Amino acid sequence: MSKQSVDAVVQALKSRALRVTPQRYAVYANLLSRTDHPTVEQLLNDLNRDFPISSQATVYSSLQALREAGLVREVLLEEGVSRYDANVDPHHHFRCQQCGAIEDVAWDTFQALDLSRLRPGLQPQAYEVTVYGVCDRCHN
Amino acid sequence: MSKQSVDAVVQALKSRALRVTPQRYAVYANLLSRTDHPTVEQLLNDLNRDFPISSQATVYSSLQALREAGLVREVLLEEGVSRYDANVDPHHHFRCQQCGAIEDVAWDTFQALDLSRLRPGLQPQAYEVTVYGVCDRCHN
DNA sequence: CTTTGTGCAAACGATTTGCAGGATG
DNA sequence: CATCCTGCAAATCGTTTGCACAAAG
Numbered sequence: 001m002s003k004q005s006v007d008a009v010v011q012a013l014k015s016r017a018l019r020v021t022p023q024r025y026a027v028y029a030n031l032l033s034r035t036d037h038p039t040v041e042q043l044l045n046d047l048n049r050d051f052p053i054s055s056q057a058t059v060y061s062s063l064q065a066l067r068e069a070g071l072v073r074e075v076l077l078e079e080g081v082s083r084y085d086a087n088v089d090p091h092h093h094f095r096c097q098q099c100g101a102i103e104d105v106a107w108d109t110f111q112a113l114d115l116s117r118l119r120p121g122l123q124p125q126a127y128e129v130t131v132y133g134v135c136d137r138c139h140n
Numbered sequence: 141m142s143k144q145s146v147d148a149v150v151q152a153l154k155s156r157a158l159r160v161t162p163q164r165y166a167v168y169a170n171l172l173s174r175t176d177h178p179t180v181e182q183l184l185n186d187l188n189r190d191f192p193i194s195s196q197a198t199v200y201s202s203l204q205a206l207r208e209a210g211l212v213r214e215v216l217l218e219e220g221v222s223r224y225d226a227n228v229d230p231h232h233h234f235r236c237q238q239c240g241a242i243e244d245v246a247w248d249t250f251q252a253l254d255l256s257r258l259r260p261g262l263q264p265q266a267y268e269v270t271v272y273g274v275c276d277r278c279h280n
Numbered sequence: 281c282t283t284t285g286t287g288c289a290a291a292c293g294a295t296t297t298g299c300a301g302g303a304t305g
Numbered sequence: 306c307a308t309c310c311t312g313c314a315a316a317t318c319g320t321t322t323g324c325a326c327a328a329a330g
Contacts, residue, residue, distance in 0.1 A: 060294095135263075159283090159328090179319090
C-alpha cells in the first residue's frame with residue numbers, strides 16, 4: 001500500500017475523531033482494499049494471516065466505531081451473519097443464490113426510482129436495490 | 141376468522157403436503173392476518189396470548205416447513221433477527237429508520253428496472269427494492 | 281400403524297460486555 | 306496523565322438440535 005493511501009486511512013480516522021490504533025487501521029484498510037463484503041470471521045482470518053494483529057472483540061468494536069463514524073456500513077443479505085462494506089456511497093447489490101457471493105452494483109446502473117409514488121405519509125430518505133441471481137463463477 | 145379462510149389455510153397446507161397441526165395452522169394463519177413482518181418472538185407472544193398454543197422450537201420448525209413449502213418468506217432488514225412474511229408475491233419494502241417498522245410496498249409502485257444493464261456474466265432472477273425513511277407514526 | 285410433529289432442554293454460533301492492563305493524544 | 310482501546314473470558318441472544326412422547330393420515 002502506498003504512502004499516500006496510508007495517509008488517507010489515517011486522515012479518515014482522524015477526521016472522524018477516531019484514535020488511530022493499529023487494529024482500527026488494519027480493519028479499515030483491509031475493508032477498503034476489498035469489495036467482497038467480508039464477515040467478521042473472514043476479516044479476522046485475513047488480518048491475522050501472517051501474525052496476530054487483532055482479537056475478535058476488537059474487530060467488533062472497531063467496526064462499531066467505524067460504522068458510527070460513517071466510514072463503514074453493515075450489509076444484511078444473509079441470515080445469521082453481518083457483512084461489512086467500506087463503500088458508503090449509495091449503491092446496489094447482487095447476491096449469488098448459489099455461492100452467496102455479494103457484489104456491488106454501481107448506483108447509475110439503474111434509472112432513478114420515483115419515490116413520490118410511495119403512499120402519502122412515508123418520508124423516504126434513501127433506497128437500494130438487491131438483485132438475486134447466479135454469478136458467472138457458479139453458472140459456468 | 142371466517143370458515144372460508146379457515147379452509148384456505150388448510151388447503152394451502154395440504155396442497156404442499158404439510159400435515160395440518162394446530163401449531164402450524166396457527167403460525168400460518170397469524171402471518172396471513174398481519175403485514176408487519178413479525179419476529180419469532182412477536183409471533184410467539186401473539187399466538188400464546190390467551191392460552192399456550194405452541195412452543196418456541198415448534199414455531200421455528202413450522203416456519204421452516206412453511207418456508208420450504210413456499211408459503212412464507214424470511215425478511216432480513218434488521219441485524220440479529222429474522223422476520224417473516226406470508227406475502228410471497230414479489231414486492232418491495234419500506235423500513236422506518238426511527239422505529240424499525242417494516243411495511244410492504246406494492247410491486248407496481250415502481251417502474252420495472254432494466255436488469256440487462258448489469259455486467260455481463262451475472263444472471264439475474266429477481267430483485268427487490270428497500271426504501272429507508274421515516275414513517276408517519278414517527279414523523280408526526 | 282407408520283410417519284411426522286411437538287415440547288423440553290441442552291447445544292450452538294454470532295455478537296456483546298466487564299474488566300484489568302496498555303496505548304493514544 | 307486523562308482518556309480511550311485492547312484482549313480475554315464470560316455472558317447474551319437468536320436459532321438449532323436430540324430425544325421421548327403425542328398426534329396426523
